[in-house]
Structures are given as structure tokens and as C-alpha cells.
Amino acid sequence: MTVRHFLRDDDLSAEEQAEVLRRAGALKAAPYSDRCLEGPRAVAILFDKPTLRTQLSFSAGVAALGGHPVVVDGRLAGVGTRESVPDTARVLGRQAAAIVWRTFEQARIEEMARYAGVPVVNALTDEFHPCQVLADLLTVTERKGSLPGLTLAYVGDGANNMAHSYLLGGALAALHVRVGTPAGHEPGTAVLQRARELADAQGGSVAVTDDPVAAVRGADVVATDTWVSMGQEGEKDTKAGAGSPFRPFALTRSLLAGAAPDAVALHCLPAYRGLEIDDEVIEGPQAAVWDEAENRLHAQKALLSFLLEASA
Numbered sequence: 001m002t003v004r005h006f007l008r009d010d011d012l013s014a015e016e017q018a019e020v021l022r023r024a025g026a027l028k029a030a031p032y033s034d035r036c037l038e039g040p041r042a043v044a045i046l047f048d049k050p051t052l053r054t055q056l057s058f059s060a061g062v063a064a065l066g067g068h069p070v071v072v073d074g075r076l077a078g079v080g081t082r083e084s085v086p087d088t089a090r091v092l093g094r095q096a097a098a099i100v101w102r103t104f105e106q107a108r109i110e111e112m113a114r115y116a117g118v119p120v121v122n123a124l125t126d127e128f129h130p131c132q133v134l135a136d137l138l139t140v141t142e143r144k145g146s147l148p149g150l151t152l153a154y155v156g157d158g159a160n161n162m163a164h165s166y167l168l169g170g171a172l173a174a175l176h177v178r179v180g181t182p183a184g185h186e187p188g189t190a191v192l193q194r195a196r197e198l199a200d201a202q203g204g205s206v207a208v209t210d211d212p213v214a215a216v217r218g219a220d221v222v223a224t225d226t227w228v229s230m231g232q233e234g235e236k237d238t239k240a241g242a243g244s245p246f247r248p249f250a251l252t253r254s255l256l257a258g259a260a261p262d263a264v265a266l267h268c269l270p271a272y273r274g275l276e277i278d279d280e281v282i283e284g285p286q287a288a289v290w291d292e293a294e295n296r297l298h299a300q301k302a303l304l305s306f307l308l309e310a311s312a
């Protein structure tokens with residue numbers, strides 16, 4: 001039996017990503033039409049970092065699929081300190097149908113997947129946030145009809161998990177992905193290289209620039225994210241303080257005005273108004289942030305259903 005995991009966006013092929021998005025749309029229309037966790041089978045949902053949307057959307061989603069969500073506080077479990085990752089993985093895998101984990105280094109979730117024996121889902125690591133990008137792609141599909149050929153501009157911290165997942169997930173969806181970020185905050189070289197390969201194969205493209213205006217020019221979608229990701233709190237003064245190099249990359253009304261007139265503005269939340277996004281943008285008519293938050297639920301249900309079916 002092959003166990004399928006979702007540790008990074010490109011763990012799905014382009015066709016599989018499209019299938020998950022199609023299923024997500026179907027589940028949004030008929031929320032209880034898929035009972036793949038009937039039993040109820042348990043899904044372990046572990047958090048080593050703060051959460052709101054992810055805990056709710058996975059818990060509600062597992063329940064709606066007929067299963068039983070078991071949320072585990074990472075501080076209690078002490079994964080990697082109290083008990084090694086391989087030991088934890090084998091214990092969880094004997095009792096849960098799937099494991100969902102929000103943690104720090106990507107290597108931790110890769111190790112979990114090697115030992116779990118059941119699908120492991122990345123609910124955010126330092127390197128990737130692929131579930132959010134599935135939700136975002138669903139949101140853009142709803143707003144724009146289809147994905148291939150659209151331009152998605154991301155402005156902000158080009159080295160963070162959202163930037164990396166937009167690059168991979170966007171390339172798989174045949175988007176033209178542009179990352180606008182200050183020098184020294186570019187995406188990881190290996191991720192960029194992989195995104196280029198995927199974009200070449202699918203007909204999209206990827207580009208990185210330190211010019212925020214050029215990044216968003218004519219874009220169909222403009223996305224941003226906090227400048228200080230979870231785990232980087234010690235860098236708050238340099239990344240978000242008065243001399244922050246990210247200031248010109250803030251998603252203001254004037255920056256958004258350079259995108260397509262009907263551009264959609266995205267933010268994965270939590271948002272820091274007045275820093276990476278202005279109040280008038282997030283509360284304005286082009287923002288789709290509450291749809292993104294809701295679509296976490298539908299996209300993750302579709303993903304779990306797909307992974308369980310593909311692993312059977």
C-alpha cells in the first residue's frame with residue numbers, strides 16, 4: 001500500500017491538485033456528501049504553534065466527513081522532546097486514520113510521514129503552508145472561473161511559508177506567480193527552482209522582484225502575509241519596526257490600484273492592519289479573506305478524502 005502525504009504543495013500532481021479543488025467545490029455545495037471517515041475514525045491534529053482557523057477547519061471538516069477530530073496540544077505531547085518523532089508517529093498511526101501537524105522545520109513533518117503509516121498533512125511548517133494555498137486557489141477559482149493563465153502577485157516576506165506555497169501551488173495551477181520582496185528575503189533557491197520546473201511543465205511562470213509596483217502590475221490576484229511569521233517573534237523589530245525593509249511592500253490601496261481593476265486581494269490571516277495590509281484594503285470590495293478562511297474547511301475535507309482514497 002502506498003501512503004500518500006501532503007507535506008508540501010507539490011506532493012500533489014497538477015491533475016491531483018485540480019481534482020482536490022474540484023472535490024472541494026462539490027463538498028462546499030453538499031457538505032455531508034462524503035463520509036470517508038465514517039466510524040467515526042479518529043484524525044490526530046497536532047499544534048506546535050498557535051492556531052485558530054486551522055484547528056477549527058480541520059476539526060469541523062473531520063466531523064463533517066463522519067470522523068472524530070482529536071486535537072493534541074504539542075506542548076503536552078512534546079514531540080521530539082518528551083518522545084521522538086518516529087515513536088510519536090507510530091503511536092498515532094496505530095489509532096488515527098490520518099495525522100495533521102503544524103510545526104517548525106519541514107524535516108520534522110517529513111520524519112513523521114516516514115514512520116506514521118497513515119497520511120500526514122502539513123498544517124503549516126516554517127517552509128510551507130500548502131493547505132492555505134489550496135483554499136486560496138479555490139477562492140480564486142470561485143472569483144475568476146478558472147486558474148490557468150492568471151497572474152498572482154505575492155508581496156511581503158518572500159522567504160516565508162506562504163511565498164513558498166504560492167510558488168509551488170501556483171505553478172501547479174499554471175498561474176504566473178510573481179513574488180515582490182526586499183533583497184535578502186527571496187524565496188529559497190531549491191523551492192524557486194522546483195517552481196520554475198513546474199511552471200515550465202504547466203505553462204505558467206515564476207518571477208521574483210524587489211520592486212513592489214512591478215510585482216503587482218496588472219495582476220489578477222494580489223496576496224500578502226504577515227512580515228513576522230510564527231517562530232520569528234525575535235525578529236519583530238527588524239522585520240516590522242520603523243525601518244522595516246518590507247514597508248514599500250505593504251498592500252495599500254495605492255499599491256493595489258496598480259493591479260487589474262478587478263483584482264482579488266488575499267491574506268491568509270491573522271492580519272496586522274497598518275503593517276502588511278491596510279484596513280481599507282482588507283475591508284474593501286476586492287478582498288476575499290473571509291472566503292479564504294471558509295474555504296480552508298472545504299479544501300481540507302477534499303484533501304483528506306483524496307489522500308485516504310489514494311492510500312487505500
Ligand code: NVA
Pocket residue numbers: 124129160161162225226228229230268269270
Ligand atoms: N506566515 C505566517 C502564516 C500564518 C497563517 C506564519 O507562519 O505565521
